[in-house]
Amino acid sequence: MTTAVAAPFRFFALQVVRTRRLGPSLVRVTFGGADLHAFHSDGRDQSLSLFLPHPGQTEPVVPLELGDSWWQGWRELPDDVRAVMRSYTLRALRRDPDEVDIDFALHGVGPDAAAPAGPASRWAARAAAGDRVLLLGPAVADNRAIRFRPPEDTGLVVLCADETAVPAATAILESLPAGTRVRAWLEVPHAGDVQDVRTEADAEITWLVRHDGSPMAVDAVRAARLPDTGRAYVWLAGESGRVKALRRHFVGERGVDRRRVTFVGYWRRGMTEEQLRAAE
Template identity: 50%
Template sequence: MAATSSGWDFLDLRVLRAQTLGPSMRRIVFGGPDVDRFRSGGRDQRFKLFLPREGEAQPLVPTWAGPDWYAEWRQLDPERRAVMRSYTVRAQRPGELAVDFALHDGTGPAGRWAASAAPGDRALALGPTDADNAGVDFRLPQGTRWVLLTADLTALPAVAGIVAWLGAERPELPVRAWIEVPFERDRQELASQSTDVDVRWVARGGLPGAVLSADRLPAGTPYAWLAGEAGCVRDLRRHLLRERGFDRARITFTGYWRRGASEDELLAA
């Protein structure tokens, strides 16, 4: 597909292999003709992934990634147009792009696709062709002395990317992270070169309370990154502002999903 001047383009991908990471997550490693054109900025690099509908040989998307691509995608036949979801890069190396899929009990078209993905299956990414891109939200303000991260399973890949990036770029910064997972076996080893990283794993439904009751946080000016279910993220941000005295300019927050609403319903809203 033709390149664009926006720093983003539709990139043709193929499944190379799949790996089950636990009862709730599966890693899909993509290759393909365009995989090395994807330029990840690291950290919580997000992008759009397009998956084929049942009965379609490949994802049906607009012909180019211009400024009106979303409106054009909405105008395609909803029974045929590609399933579109937002994902985070878990890892990248020459010839490979790894993406971790939260399976959500196997419901939803993206979860079903990931659960059965096999080598050779096709996908498309609307991905960055410049590493300095707007798909990276974790950006340390000047003067940051420590970092707070909170996430559920859907944001675990982003936390892993952030922790790895901090270890390489700012290993002296203390990091405190709370990650909610459905099952004990969903925990993952988060590689980092940082000298002070404390990761707390929280059972499903326990994230707000675990953070709200936390004590003995590091001294100095913090930067917080919050992601996961929208209601939980909202409650945590309110707590940091009202009870912890965080500067609102030093909190990055994103609702990756909303309880009781599918992504298709959110897209249609």
């Protein structure tokens, strides 16, 4: 079942096609669906809303029959019935067959986890072919949920991301044309989470691994020497507190025009997504 929401976004009923573990903390889930021909995006950090079922449910419960009032109806459902909603970025879109990839950071999953896993991590860790989800995504290729928009005169692209933003950052890197100068810092929990990134750009990519004692992104960026940042475009995404610290560094210490800095807090330490939305 699909229904229109407010263009340019709509619901897509999807099923898991396959999964692939990318590392100790990352899993890629590939989804298919009959209506994915209507899914369109030109963005490499395209934001999506994913609705997941609770354990024991065969599909996520979202009152699509309410049309434009689905949001209020969804919020009024009991907590243990209402579908779990989480925000993700599109990793890849393919045609023939129509498929989308979403990479999940497995917070709290594994024997060395410091905290309990959240519902999305638990779902992704056990996802199997045929599992059903709902996705609220774009039907128009250029839409307001795309944040990576470098100015035409950009001379240097700077990317900083933790594991929740690595899917978007690596998709951006893969999309950049030859000759684009890029400096990227990608932070992950384990060495096994480091990925090979194929890009035609002139890119220097630094992987920071927390469990081997690497400096965190804020410290690593502060210590780095960068080319002239006058025409830099800076894209920052990940944990909200670190993203804000990085933005202060680039604007306040390196003199980057704040209009050339895109910053997105994908999550906030100590808060669930529900709490984060309530605080906004």
